[in-house]
Amino acid sequence: MPTVSSEELATAAGVNSAKLRKDFSYLGSYGTRGVGYDVEYLVYQISRELGLTQDWPVVIVGIGNLGAALANYGGFASRGFRVAALIDADPAMAGKPVAGLPVRHTDELESIISDNGVSIGVIATPAGAAQQVCDRLVAAGVTSILNFAPTVLSVPEGVDVRKVDLSIELQILAFHEQRKAGEENAPSPVPPRSGAAVRAASENRKGPDGDVPAVMPA
Amino acid sequence: MPTVSSEELATAAGVNSAKLRKDFSYLGSYGTRGVGYDVEYLVYQISRELGLTQDWPVVIVGIGNLGAALANYGGFASRGFRVAALIDADPAMAGKPVAGLPVRHTDELESIISDNGVSIGVIATPAGAAQQVCDRLVAAGVTSILNFAPTVLSVPEGVDVRKVDLSIELQILAFHEQRKAGEENAPSPVPPRSGAAVRAASENRKGPDGDVPAVMPA
DNA sequence: ATGCCTTTGTGAACGCGTGCACAAAGATGG
DNA sequence: CCATCTTTGTGCACGCGTTCACAAAGGCAT
CATH class of the missing domain: 1.10.10.10 (Winged helix-like DNA-binding domain superfamily/Winged helix DNA-binding domain)
Structure with a gap:
């Protein structure tokens, strides 16, 4: 053994x-x-x-570049996720195959959700459409939403939303990069390391994760 | 005031x-x-x-769906990032405009990096090409890498790597989803909340972030 | 100018998670 | 069957970050 x-x-x-x-x-x-x-x-x-032993049907709404990238991403299947459907608002996309699945029109959203017992939805639409799509997903029975659109979604109690901001990681790198450059000559006017508010962990890290203030301007 | x-x-x-x-x-x-x-x-x-007041030139390597999505992402410019170039290994892509920029061939990677003083690189290639691209970026002077490929990159001391796994957030949602379902009848056999190892913070969260064990199978 | 009111900046206490260190448990060999 | 060795499971202490609470500071009205 x-x-x-x-x-x-x-x-x-x-x-x-x-x-x-x-x-x-x-x-x-x-x-x-x-x-x-x-x-x-x-x-x-x-x-x-x-929850890897379970089968989690998910829908991806918004089949632009990002949606297509997600649909093609191989890491989902091995983690217990199954893409139940790809949904887009553009009628021209309907029926077109992406990653082996035909794109379905938004009109079918509700029936797809209920027919497949989908409880997790991925939003990869433009910012303007995100809240509307979110509301429809929630109304149809979705209770967890992964949001790639640059908007803060408002959802009723009991619904989980996680927002992925593709620029945050880049910003953390830039923050470290700035530190690297600054350390060469000027001893930073800021005390060594302290006062955290946001934290992130990942594989592939050199040294401690970057601590960045809680509030930042857009 | x-x-x-x-x-x-x-x-x-x-x-x-x-x-x-x-x-x-x-x-x-x-x-x-x-x-x-x-x-x-x-x-x-x-x-x-x-570092938002600085101008950070970045290159994106691997212009597939994900690379194109990143190139089109509007959030970069407002955060001080400027896409200096899009690079792809496919000769058929060369010159083709994506998000207003002509795709450059991998052969030009080194000169692009040095000509633009790029210190941050984004890898959106297939897993197989990632390490090789990474090595070339580092050799050309890049000291921070954002990796979207599902591979753990090895880099020399002094180079920062952050890995973005698009399925992790989904997995955290599924984990919570499972909890929701389980709480309805069976009182979880696991003690309420404790023993953390990985943590994540984001906007848009309901309740505390999910604590998940440190090691997980692929 | 003086007193009051608001809000900052920070010393100190609290709480929680991490790491240490060890007793208990079980395997293994004689 | 007993001794020994390895590794788990966990009580306990330490350290760090968060939160409390308040003195100092500055504005503002009288």
Whole structure:
């Protein structure tokens, strides 16, 4: 039986082994003392907890460049997501195949949602259309929305919205870049590091994540 | 002179006013007691600290759907970014206009970087090409990379990489969705909330951000 | 000029998550 | 069957960030 110790996993992930064990313990006691964790069983337990073992039908609304990119993105299927339909308001797009699926017109939105039991919707429309699409999705039964449009959506209680701003990551890079350039000569007038408000984590990071103030102008 | 109090801003942003004042204090003492902060001056100070007043030339490599979507994204210009060039390996793409810019061939990558003093690169290529493109960008002088390809890039010390995984946000939504469904009948076998490892913050959130374990299978 | 009212800036306390360190558990070998 | 060795699961302490609370500061009216 192939196993891994918390120490191995922690080293690989770059985190503390105690934290990792403590996190795992919230899923139950699946390890064996003196041996470690059964890899296969652990993968299953984590997958189940994260919802990877379920099948999540999603719809993508707004099949422009971004919508098409999302439709073609291979990472969804392996994470338990299934693109139930691609929806666009442009009648000229209707029926046209994108990533192997025919684009459906917005008129069909409600029926697609209910027929497929979709509870997660992705909005990749222009900013102007986002709120309207959002309202229709919610009315049709969607309770989680991933918003790529540069608008803050308002939704009723009980509906989750996550907004992805493609420029934020770029801005964090620029912030670090500025620091790099500044450190060469002038000792920053700002104290070393403190006062956080927004934080982001990702793989592929050098050093601590950038702390940026809570409010920023558009 | 239009002003805002820390209390007003804090309420609008949904954070504590003391934290906001403390954050601002790291930029210096720009407020006036009994009055608040001069809006215009505050915006300028924050903009400057975040690097919004600078001009950041960036290149986008890989002009597929995603690359094109990024090139068309309006949010960059207002954040101080300027798309210096779009680069693609496909000779058929060369010269073709995307978002008003002619696509350049990969052969020109090095000269474009140095001619424009580009220090930030965006990779929107297929996974297979990402590391190679990354190496060339770094060799040409790029010190910050935003990676949309589903690969972990390895870079030399001193180079920042941020990876954007378009499916992670979706996965967080699915995780919450699962919780919603589960709470209806079975009281979750997992203790209420604890043991965090990855965290994400965004506008548009209902309730606390989802805590998900540090390691997950592909 | 003086007193009052508002809001900042920050010292200090609180709370929470991380990391340490160890006892308990189980496997393994003699 | 016992001793030993490894690794888990977790109580506890430390450290850091958030929040409280208030003195100092400045505006404004009288």
